Amino acid sequence: ATITCSSGYTANGATQIITCQATATWSSVSCPAVDCMALVVANAVSVAPNTRHPSVGMVTCNPGYTANGASRNVSCLPSGKWETYTCSPVDCGNSLTVSNSSVVYGSATTFGNTAAINCHQGYTGSGASVTVTCPSTGVWPVRTCASVDCGHSLTAAKGNVTFGSSTTFQQTATVTCSTGYTANGATQIITCQATATWSSVSCPAVDCMALV
16 A cells, blocks of 8 residues: 655655555555754854744844844744745945034945944044944944034134134134234234144234334
8 A cells, every 4th residue: 555645744745555454454654744943043043942843943133133132933844844934134324424524334234334433524533534333233233523612722822812602623713913013903813723723823912114
C-alpha cells in the first residue's frame, strides 16, 4: 500500500510503500513533521522552542530596526522554512536642518550612520564640524550653530567703548576717543568678527604739526 504524507510532514507529501506482513499487520509507517531548524533573523532576537511544523517562533527586532523592537510571530511552513521576516534599520532621512550651517550626509541616513554639520563662519567655532549619528528613534539629534560672542572685555587706550544690545558675530560697538586723540572725540564703529574678536581700534594723539 502507498502512504502519502500530508503537506508539512516528511518532505512535503513524499510517498511511502508499506507491506502486509506475515503477522497480518502492515509494516511501520511514519510521517514526522518537517523541521525548520533554528530561527535566525538578522538584527533581532529570535525564540523558537520547537522548530517543527506547524510550530510558531517569535521575532523581536533590535532597537533601531523596524519599529524599534516590535515583535511578531512567525510560523514554520510546510516547506520546512520559517516565514520571512526582516528587521530593517530605521531611517532618519535627509531633512536635518540646522540654521547657519550646511549638512553633509554620509553614505546612508539609516540607524548608526552619521551626518556632518558644518557651521558657517562666525558660528560655533567659525566653521567647526559636528558629527551626529542617526539614533534608534529615527530622529536626528538637535544641534545648533550659535553665533560667536566677542564679549564686553574690549578696552580702548585713550578712548571709551559703548556696546550695543548684543556682542555677537557682526554686531557693532562704538569707540569714542578721548579729547586730544583722533579729532577730539570722533567716534569709530567696530564689528565683532568671525574669530570672536573685535575689529581693530585706534585712538592716536592728534598732531599739531611743526611749530612755526
